[in-house]
Amino acid sequence: MRITVKALMELAIIVHKHCGIVLKKNKAYLIENRLQPLIEEYSLSSFEELIAKAKDSSQLTSHIVDRMTTNETSFFRDKKPYELLKEKLLPDWQANFGKKRGRLNIWSSACSTGQEVYSIAITLMEYFKGDSFNHNIKIKASDISDSAIVKASSGRYSNYEVSRGLDAVQLNKYFTREDSCWKIKDELRSMAYFEKMNLLQPKLEYGRFDIIFCRNVAIYFSKPDRRRLFESLSSCLNNNGVLIIGATESLFDINEQLKRVDYNGTAYYSLKQPSG
Structure with a gap:
């Protein structure tokens, strides 16, 4: 038709x-x-x-x-953000705020069916070597799609889905076999909470975060909507918070509150600090 x-x-x-x-x-x-x-x-x-x-x-x-709004996704899609998280962002957070604030708040703002969320959770588990609960970690996961949120929250994936991005060690360490699918283990699932959300609709309080992932979302928006989106996200960052966007995306001529920081072949954005 x-x-x-x-x-x-x-x-x-x-x-x-x-x-x-x-x-x-x-x-x-x-x-x-x-x-x-x-x-x-x-x-x-x-x-x-x-x-x-x-x-x-x-x-x-x-x-x-x-x-x-159902888009392509996979575990550890574009490995650079997860390497950045493990090699730079988590050590910085731990050194500067880990002992004082105690809680690490991360937001996967367009989580789709959850592969990004659990890739983050696995990275955290591997960095903290299983001791993540002592650091009071919470991952907020949101998406506009009802079906995506339901699937992400269930944490269940087919053989095909887990074969895209996970190696055998990760699969057997962080998932359990259930009938014809694989289910994320409870210790990782408990890190995340899921919520249906339209990122362009004003909300009184999104929360405050140390790290926000918003990858490959704004490319589908008009320029005015991209400006609205990143203005909203920048207001949700803690003072030393970090925004991670897609590898092909840029905030040039989109947002004035954030500055680009290059690190080892990738980039992230942080709030500009007041001069003087």
Whole structure:
């Protein structure tokens, strides 16, 4: 089933309104592939009928957003951020704040189905050598997709999913076999708490964090929305907090509160300190 230009534009408005993602005309094939099963599931006959029904159904609108925000992810996707975490950010936090503040707060702001969250948790376990509970670590994990949050919270993954990014040692050390899937062990699962969240909707209090991951999310937003997003995230950082974005992303001409710091072939962002 092909989507008309008019229907594409109407769906683009719906998706942008509810999650900030910008759907361009050249994404017609993507929309067709992701929403065709939804049309069949609701026994509808066209994209126009899907749009009309969505206007009167918040549940269907949520399902549309869900299908359009499901993105590619894997364990330890792009290893650089995790190397940065283990070699630089955790030692810095431990030296400066570990004893005084005691609690390490991390936010995976667009956690998808959870692979980033548990990659962070594994990195923490390996850095603290299993002694992570003494450091009172919490990982906040959020996503706009209901289905992604449900899967991430369950911590269950197929053979295919665990084969992408995990080696045999990590798999057997941090997961247990359950029927046809692998389940993250409770000691790692207990580090994280999950919440559905639209990063572009104002919220009274997101929390304050030492490290925020927001990778490969803003690339789908308009420039004004990217500015809003990173202004919001920068306000959630502790004074010496760190923001990690995607390897191909940049905050040039997007945010004035954060400065880029290069480290060993990768980069992160920290709050600019007042001069004088």
